[in-house]
Amino acid sequence: MPLENTAQHWGWLSKTLHWLTALLIFVQIPLGFYAESLKLSPLKMDVFVWHKSLGMLVFMLLILRLLWRIKGTIPEALESKRVQAGLARAAHGLLYGLMVLLPISGWITSSAANIPVKLFWLIPLPALVGPDDALKSLAAEVHEISVFVLLLILILHIGAALRHHLMLRDNVLRRMWF
């Protein structure tokens, strides 16, 4: 399997980054709700270390992904209808935006809450802002709204992929798989 994308195919780096991110996101969403539901305890703090570490990993993978995307080719849309192709592009753009907004708003929430973070109990994450209750609430609100927008877009994204695979029987899902 080639490393680089072509006009028809995704290379293995793009595929790996897509599915690794997808896996992390599917862990992150329940993990975030679980962490929030716990009462203050050592367990809650450990669950949050996982949530913040995996979330920052998503962010780092995203940077790599965008750099790779800017540098290389992107396969042409298989969707022939203009509207659908446009919707797909908009959804992908939104997903990229949310993958920035979620980690950054989470990071700001943490910093404004005056809670230091060590990614995977190893790498200290610098504070983005000083302690600030109002900013903490605002950033947490942005984080939460982003989660719901993400869930909505993902339903469309996954639904569209399945529609292409099962109903239109084209190559959209197959060319993203290995």
Place this chain on the structure above:
Amino acid sequence: MSKVTISITALFCLLNTAFVWGTDWQSSPTDSHLYFAPSYEGMPINGHFKQFSVSYQTDQQSQPSRLKVKVAIASADMGNSDINEAIRAVDWFNIANFPEAIFISEEFVTDTQGKLLAIGTLQLKGFVQPVTVPISWQSLPGGKAKMTGELLVGRNDFSIGSGEWASGEQIGLAVKIWFDVVFIASEIDL
């Protein structure tokens, strides 16, 4: 000025100093700071107490004789209203039952490096434990002075963070405390 006035003034000064027992220093709340920092996974979380008072007495030879610090625990601010609320709980400060911490020292020694140490007791959350506070003293203009210092206190000595928090694995056992307190002097007369 006549010789008589000068001699009378001199006499008064002499009498005056002879009757001064020492100096009573009271902290000025607006210029004084008392900070504390527990650690989380080895990283400090800074907080401070908004309400506290310090009184310090020195004798005729300007030697310290008594230091007393009173801290309103409920005034602890850790930069996060949720944490400020959480530390009121029984496992932490149990503020409903123990709203105040008091440090008292009447024994002062100088260590090998010439640093002044106040040896005393800290009363906190119903425990009374020996604590030594190193003190630096610096005179300021206008009859004021500044006291600074830094020490580590073991939170388990006072059962702060008991139960599942007691191991110190996440929230470290040593808590750093540091302060800079500005004092205003008044003489203690007979």
